[in-house]
Amino acid sequence: xxxxxxxxxxxxxxxxxxxxxxxxxxxxxxxxxxxxxxxxxxxxxxxxxxxxxxxxxxxxxxxxxxxxxxxxxxxxxxxxxxxxxxxxxxxxxxxxxxxxxxxxxxxxxxxxxxxxxxxxxxxxxxxxxxxxxxxxxxxxxxxxxxxxxxxxxxxxxxxxxxxxxxxxxxxxxxxxxxxxxxxxxxxxxxxxxxxxxxxxxxxxxxxxxxxxxxxxxxxxxxxxxxxxxxxxxxxxxxxxxxxxxxxxxxxxxxxxxxxxxxxxxxxxxxxxxxxxxxxxxxxxxxxxxxxxxxxxxxxxxxxxxxxxxxxxxxxxxxxxxxxxxxxxxxxxxxxxxxxxxxxxxxxxxxxxxxxxxxxxxxxxxxxxxxxxxxxxxxxxxxxxxxxxxxxxxxxxxxxxxxxxxxxxxxxxxxxxxxxxxxxxxxxxxxxxxxxxxxxxxxxxxxxxxxxxxxxxxxxx
RNA sequence: GCUCCCAUCGUCUAACGGUUAGGACGCGGCCCUCUCAAGGCCGUAAUACGGGUUCGAUUCCCGUUGGGAGCGCCA
Numbered sequence: 001x002x003x004x005x006x007x008x009x010x011x012x013x014x015x016x017x018x019x020x021x022x023x024x025x026x027x028x029x030x031x032x033x034x035x036x037x038x039x040x041x042x043x044x045x046x047x048x049x050x051x052x053x054x055x056x057x058x059x060x061x062x063x064x065x066x067x068x069x070x071x072x073x074x075x076x077x078x079x080x081x082x083x084x085x086x087x088x089x090x091x092x093x094x095x096x097x098x099x100x101x102x103x104x105x106x107x108x109x110x111x112x113x114x115x116x117x118x119x120x121x122x123x124x125x126x127x128x129x130x131x132x133x134x135x136x137x138x139x140x141x142x143x144x145x146x147x148x149x150x151x152x153x154x155x156x157x158x159x160x161x162x163x164x165x166x167x168x169x170x171x172x173x174x175x176x177x178x179x180x181x182x183x184x185x186x187x188x189x190x191x192x193x194x195x196x197x198x199x200x201x202x203x204x205x206x207x208x209x210x211x212x213x214x215x216x217x218x219x220x221x222x223x224x225x226x227x228x229x230x231x232x233x234x235x236x237x238x239x240x241x242x243x244x245x246x247x248x249x250x251x252x253x254x255x256x257x258x259x260x261x262x263x264x265x266x267x268x269x270x271x272x273x274x275x276x277x278x279x280x281x282x283x284x285x286x287x288x289x290x291x292x293x294x295x296x297x298x299x300x301x302x303x304x305x306x307x308x309x310x311x312x313x314x315x316x317x318x319x320x321x322x323x324x325x326x327x328x329x330x331x332x333x334x335x336x337x338x339x340x341x342x343x344x345x346x347x348x349x350x351x352x353x354x355x356x357x358x359x360x361x362x363x364x365x366x367x368x369x370x371x372x373x374x375x376x377x378x379x380x381x382x383x384x385x386x387x388x389x390x391x392x393x394x395x396x397x398x399x400x401x402x403x404x405x406x407x408x409x410x411x412x413x414x415x416x417x418x419x420x421x422x423x424x425x426x427x428x429x430x431x432x433x434x435x436x437x438x439x440x441x442x443x444x445x446x447x448x449x450x451x452x453x454x455x456x457x458x459x460x
Numbered sequence: 461g462c463u464c465c466c467a468u469c470g471u472c473u474a475a476c477g478g479u480u481a482g483g484a485c486g487c488g489g490c491c492c493u494c495u496c497a498a499g500g501c502c503g504u505a506a507u508a509c510g511g512g513u514u515c516g517a518u519u520c521c522c523g524u525u526g527g528g529a530g531c532g533c534c535a
Contacts, residue, residue, distance in 0.1 A: 010535045045534055102533065109532090118462040118531060137533050155465070164463055164531090172533040179535045203464060203530040226466075226528090233527060261472095264484090268473055271483040290473075292466050293528060300472065300485045310498080348497035358496095408494085423494035435496040 003035035003193045007061075007068075008183070010042040011053035014244035015060030017296060018198060018228045018236055021262040025225065026196045027066045028263070028284040038190055039071035044182055046076075060245040064255045065277065073190070075182055082177040085185050085215070086138060086170060094214045095170060097136040098125040120166035138171035140181070140211065148206035153223040154289050160206040168207055180204055184211040187220060196223040196286075199293070200235075223286055226266060226293040236296055252324055252351030254312075257305035265294045274307065306350045317342045321355045328356035330363040338363070340445055344437040361431040362445070365453070369432045377434070378458055382425035385411070389422065390455045399448045401440040408440075429458045 007023040009015065015023075030037035039061070043049035058072065075082075089095035100121075109119040126141065143162045150158045170181035177185075187195065202224045212219045230240035242248065248258055260275055267290070269275070269283045312320060318332070318339045325332060332338045341362035345355050361367045369378075392407050393399070412419050423439045430451055436442050443451050 008535090012535070042535060048534070098533095105533085113461065113531090116461040120462095120531070158464070160464075166531090169533050174533080176533090178533070183535085198529090199465070200529055201535090204535095206464095224465085229528075231471090235528080265472065271474065273472090273484050294473090295471060297471050297485070303485055306498085347499095350497095412494095418494085420494050427495065433495090437496085439494055 001193070003030065003033050004038065004191055005030045005035060005194050005196065006038040006040055006071075006187070006190065006192050007066075008040040008042050008186070008197075009057050010045065010048075011050060011057060012045065012048040013053060014246060015057040016236070016243040016245065017262070018243075019057075020060065020064060020245045020258070021228065021265065022196065022198055022225060023061065023066050024064070024259060024262050025223075025267070025284075025286075025289070027068075028280055029194065029196065029286060030069075031281045032284050035193075036069045037067075038073070038192070039068035040073045040075070040186060040190070041071075042075055042179065042182070044075045044176055044179065046176065049076075056244075056246060063249050064245065064259060070190075073186075075186065078182075078186070079176070081189060082171075082182055082185055086177065086181070089140065089170075089214065090138070092214075094141050095138050096126060096141055096167075097128070097130050097132075098139045098167075098169070099128055099132055099134050099136050100125060101135075118164065120164075121168075123167055126167070135173050137169050137173045139167040140170050140207075140214075142167050142207065142210055148209050150202070150205045150209065150222055152202070152205075153221060153286055154291060155202075155224065158202065158205075162206075162210075165207055165210070180207055181211065184208050184215075184217075188212070188215065188217045192220055194221045194223065196225060199224045199227050223289070225289065226291060228265060229293050229295045231295060233293075233295065240296070241298075252353030252355075253301070253305050254308045254320075254352070257301065257308045260308075261301045261304050265296070266290050274304075302350050309346055309349050309352065312346065314339055314343050317346065321352050324353045324356045325363065327353075328360065330356060330360060332363065337445070344441050344445060347437070358435070361433075361436075365450075367432045369428060369458070370434070373428045373432070373434045377425045377428045382421070383459060385415075385422055386425055386429060386455055387459055389426065390452065390459065393448065393452065393455075396448065399444060399451075401444050404440050404443055430454045 005026040007019075007026050009019050009023075027037050029035070041054055041057070043054070054072075061068070086095060098121075105121070108122065112119040121139070125139070142165050146162045148160050148162055148165070150160070152158055168180055169178055171177050186192075205222060205224075209219055228236045230236045232240075236243055242251065245258070249255070256277065259277065259280070263275060263280050263284070264273065267284070267288055269285075269288060275283070318335060321342055322332065325338075341359060342355055345359040345362075349355055349358070389407070389411065392411070396403055396407070408422055409419065412422050415421075424434060427434060427436055427439055427442070430442060430446060446454075
């Protein structure tokens, strides 16, 4: 039977790095085994769930290319299903009404904690008169004795004492069902066979298993992923800078770089570092997932991004980069020229955004000249050199890299100076800075007209 | 505090009782060179600690320490 997996984010925030990895692992395994990947939006918390976040999560998934076969399902549309299941438990006596107020519970929790005990519900409403006309929530009657064991694919059997588990609330006073309940009902009715989720859910799993058991439903296969931590070893959060997947898109990261990075954070395939999407699908295997938490390392992501930028085919370069060029206010008039310019830049770009930041001189005439560069390289002596270069350039037609090289090396040999003595001032004059691709390449790309214009600007 | 999980270079990881403990990012050096990158070569750096088991432990067991997660009418 082909496996069915799901990703079930709650729309109380953007799709973040950790969630994206969970989604990726589920997606990868589904694709690897030719199973189904289902997307479900867990929005039973009406207070904090928003439409905006739902859209953002979907956009994040699409950007990463994690396509789903079924859904997105919304829990908000499934309330009748949950209600039916709750009624069943109530009828069977495996759930009961609890009339304790939130304030009472808070108070008891505090006193338990101050006594050094685990703050759990004492089960006092198990005996309460169920026909009282007071606001109530509904609790699941969990067993007091025995153990519940979680068969986890990467951790083995994890045993929990049932006495550690209290009667959890499955329906709020306002009539809406809660997470630990809906997740079970959904996974059962959606026939999910493998559950891959964050480590933070491991402690919830025994109570979910108890729910499966009382419904006599088959228990799925569990895989709990170690968490992704920040540099301070705390759970990755907004405090650690950009954590939203879409933020990486905006910073100029390629989805493949993020996918590759995320796959290797917690999973490995020997010494291999670079994986295409197809390779990941072919090679991904839950048995090679590690057990320990990993720290998010932006440098390595950057390295991967630079790697993938180098491999973008020339014909795709402009399309991918255009939004960043436009954002920087650069106008693209000649697409063929722009493509060549980007091509010359791509060896040294770390992000797509860097093209606009570091190569703006390709697309505008009124770029500023860096103060330090001007002082160091545009001196009376070098201006003399530039003037001579200009004079030798004028009769040149056509202008190409070989001819330029001839002129420049000829000049520097005559003067007995190093090539850099001419190349750097020239670079400052035509790019405004001391860093650029090969000077021959830049000059050729820019073309004679523009080069002369820029030389005149610094010579006048 | 209680419950659960985890522990190899700074970071991501390889090793599935026998290796000079390997690779990658980062960092440093050299080469290349018109600058900066890229690339090539070299280097830096780890089995948390203490007990067992074993001819032999990174690997198996126990403990200690350290880190993380959970303990919500959040998911």
